[in-house]
Amino acid sequence: MPANDSAAMTAAPFDRSEPDAGNGFQAASARLIVASHSRLLHRDLLPDDAADDLGRRLYGAPFIVLAHDAAADPIFFYANLAAQELFAMSWREIVRLPSRLSAEPLAREERQRLLDRVAREGFIDDYGGVRIAASGERFRICGATVWNLVSEAATSVGQAASFATWEPLR
Template identity: 40%
Template structure:
């Protein structure tokens, strides 16, 4: 495995995206997702290795994941390369798509939303998420650039 895929947090684009994730979370929720002391690269590594599951997608009509920390990659049973090439809707079963769409729209309108729900791994295992947070991401120019979600409470069902 090459080091760029094995250690995505070392890529300049991911270091910058990590800052967008953290700054946007702080903006919407009013507190920090994790310790933001140190260099940008150290913070990006800390976010990738965090003990919670974190994922984000872009602004495409059918949004594609553009970030998943190590816990997210493990949860969905995918490599970085696989995870960052699939539409985020593929992680929810068809029967819960309407609720997922409602949640995304709610977060888009007010900046963030709390959620619970069932998702599915790449191998078809279903799991229940509880107490998740979904929030809008913005870049350095304060332009909308996607959404991110974080959670630590989940169980396979």
């Protein structure tokens, strides 16, 4: 996001505890991610977004879902199981990771341009780029959707991304 916008956006105090039945598999974060997606893209992220088991279904979805806060150097606060596997990180590792570190150093400028575009336009649904897992494996994301996360009070609190297609790079 542009530097002048980051001052207006403050990081929400997200619960970064590991998803489990006790927190509804991060139900509050899942509702924010799903509701923001529906509001901006006018389509559901999950079939039947109104289901009671939204947190568990998003956490176990067969596609990647990640979200970071709105800090000046955003940190992931959500990564479903598919994202944890792809990025070769546990929940505890990934929710402490500045999102910029999910890209290689040379790809970080490209990533920042993407985030700036999302901040301006609300969402994009045509992103592709190279990312790197904790294992050192590189992969190209194809056809990702990235959108702003907006609280019920209409405050920007971060951004989320979802994609189902990637290819390993050797």
